[in-house]
Amino acid sequence: MGAGPVSSGVLARLRRGLWPGDNPLRRRTDLFEPIALLVIVLAAAVVLVASFAASQAVLRDRMAEVNAERADRHQVTAQVLGEVPGGSSAIRAVEVAWGDPPAPRHAAVIEMSTATPLADTAQIWVDRADRPTPPPRTPSEATQAAGTAGAAVLFGSGLVLAGTYAGARRYVGRRRLAAWEQEWARVGPRWRHHLR
Structure with missing residues (x-):
């Protein structure tokens, strides 16, 4: 047995899980989650670049301080x-x-x-x-300060992004449940009529 059908099945399930497609039962809220996930992934890429830029800026400033202290002391x-x-x-x-x-x-x-x-x-x-x-401070102290600054930006932004995504999913879940309740209130009496 080859691995082709299994891997294509996994990819198809992943695609269906991320993007609902044109299922007739699809709701507007079903489109929100993959779009929110895409926005979060793009924001995470921006955060990676920002954390790298922040660490480089701190490293440049700290190395200038290290060099000034070495020249002065x-x-x-x-x-x-x-x-x-x-x-x-x-x-x-x-x-x-x-x-x-x-x-x-x-x-x-x-x-x-x-x-x-x-x-x-x-x-x-x-x-x-x-x-x-x-x-005078050492280059390793400057590198450590830069790493700490980059990690702080990365960790803080990661927490904000994860919290935003979790909050958005919770909001969509509540909206979805409210929509199901409204539909059941409309459809439920007709089903009870058929069951008698």
Whole structure:
């Protein structure tokens, strides 16, 4: 036995399920569902493009920030002067100093993890004005932010589209039941007459 008739039968049933055709029992509401499904599929394609565009825009902006931070910040070796009281169990405050003569010496209090052992020196990040600053963001952080933005657009829009389609199907189902009730109210008495 070949697979041709089986696959063509499946395709025919799928086509009939999606498009009611010219069945004499077809109602106007029967056309609504396949049209709504087509609109939802087209909207989903637009959402895919929009989520890709959003993620690319976020990636471009975040990479520009990463490059600007890398150009503005650099690492220096600072001498650890001592721990400052008032830290927490996870973070401690440490006073550090950096700069070689004849340049002016800079000092600041920075936060360090308590998991890092306190040494004589520490690598810190400073900006162009020699002020302590957080390390520059990495390209992987920019990529993660872009992926999150794209996924948020995709997930949020998917929920809206699914909710819209479910609401439309519910509305059509109610309309269909109301139409059947009206027809039965008209036809039902005639059927009861035939049954006696």
